[in-house]
Amino acid sequence: MVELSELGTPVENTWCPGCGNFGLLMTFKNALVELGLEREEVAIVAGIGCHGKITDYVNVNALHTIHGRVLPTATGVKLANHGLTVIGFAGDGDAYNIGIGHLPHAARRNVDITYVVHDNLVYGLTTGQTSPTSKRGYVSKTTPRGSFEPGINPLVQALASDASFVARGFAGEPHHLRELFKQAISHEGFALVDVLQPCVTWNRVNTYQFYRERVYKLEEEGHDPGSFDEAYMRAREWGDRIPIGVLYREERPAYRKNFPALEKGPLARQSPEKVDVKRLLKEFK
Ligand SMILES: Cc1ncc(C[n+]2csc(CCOP(=O)(O)OP(=O)(O)O)c2C)c(N)n1
Ligand code: SF4
Ligand SMILES: [Mg+2]
Numbered sequence: 001m002v003e004l005s006e007l008g009t010p011v012e013n014t015w016c017p018g019c020g021n022f023g024l025l026m027t028f029k030n031a032l033v034e035l036g037l038e039r040e041e042v043a044i045v046a047g048i049g050c051h052g053k054i055t056d057y058v059n060v061n062a063l064h065t066i067h068g069r070v071l072p073t074a075t076g077v078k079l080a081n082h083g084l085t086v087i088g089f090a091g092d093g094d095a096y097n098i099g100i101g102h103l104p105h106a107a108r109r110n111v112d113i114t115y116v117v118h119d120n121l122v123y124g125l126t127t128g129q130t131s132p133t134s135k136r137g138y139v140s141k142t143t144p145r146g147s148f149e150p151g152i153n154p155l156v157q158a159l160a161s162d163a164s165f166v167a168r169g170f171a172g173e174p175h176h177l178r179e180l181f182k183q184a185i186s187h188e189g190f191a192l193v194d195v196l197q198p199c200v201t202w203n204r205v206n207t208y209q210f211y212r213e214r215v216y217k218l219e220e221e222g223h224d225p226g227s228f229d230e231a232y233m234r235a236r237e238w239g240d241r242i243p244i245g246v247l248y249r250e251e252r253p254a255y256r257k258n259f260p261a262l263e264k265g266p267l268a269r270q271s272p273e274k275v276d277v278k279r280l281l282k283e284f285k
Helices: 020-035 050-057 070-080 092-098 100-109 154-160 174-186 208-212 228-235 277-283
Strands: 042-046 061-064 085-091 114-119 165-170 191-196 215-217 242-249
Touching (some): 020 050, 020 114, 020 174, 020 191, 050 061, 050 085, 070 085, 085 092, 092 114, 092 154, 114 174, 154 191, 154 228, 154 242, 165 174, 174 191
Parallel strands (some): 042 085, 085 114, 215 242
16 A cells, blocks of 8 residues: 655646645545555546646656547556556646547546546636636636636536536545545546636636635535436536535446456456467458
């Protein structure tokens, strides 16, 4: 079992002081420790953005992929070696703008990965442009008169895509977020955890205080995560009250269980010498 001290790296952390990513990072490491995982059993994949630097800060197998392609990359990692616990990290721009096309497919297939979205409602790394989750009226250098587009609702998108686990956490509630991470990572299939992650440099609207005044915990209000209708209703709630917790959970087989070749064990551990390539080439000629 990995110790917390083994998960650190010598890389200098360049996130802005106070960034919500710090809470998310520490919480994630604690979740790995509490799940009793070994370092070599875990693979993380991240996109491009401030969030993406997380691959430098956790001492596990890590792949810093390109903007918007966390899900196909993580899917490939999982299918190549389903012995790994695979967690993808994306930004809201990464996940819900350029990468949105991958969400419904990973979700409907129930690919066995956890998808953590650092949702700061802004493009952080590129210095503060309006993002797909920015709310209507949001003022930034790309929308100086306020965004006239309604923000995308990631939880509604995930539910509509048949995701089998849909949750929202808040980086300012680390104990609560740690439990969400543990549940998502233990879930068989696709698990989205959208994390409200304050960007203290560029987003002066959705601050720690903004969320502290609004978030409430679903489990304290008798929410039933087995009810799709109830989950949908809660997913649409954003105003004076913002729900955090597990919105929806459903048990169904993970994507990899459809592949007979994977029943013999992870592909990464199968010897290519045993594959009759000539017979295969003949078959597909
Ligand atoms: C294909 C591609 N398009 C655009 C960019 C430029 N780019 C880098 S990060 C980024 C957006 C970052 O915002 P987000 O995904 O929300 O991550 P954050 O920095 O907020 O964590 C963009 C547009 C890129 N690197 N690659
Ligand atoms: S720009 Fe925002 S998201 Fe990026 S490190 Fe700074 S505070 Fe965090
Ligand atoms: Mg962002």
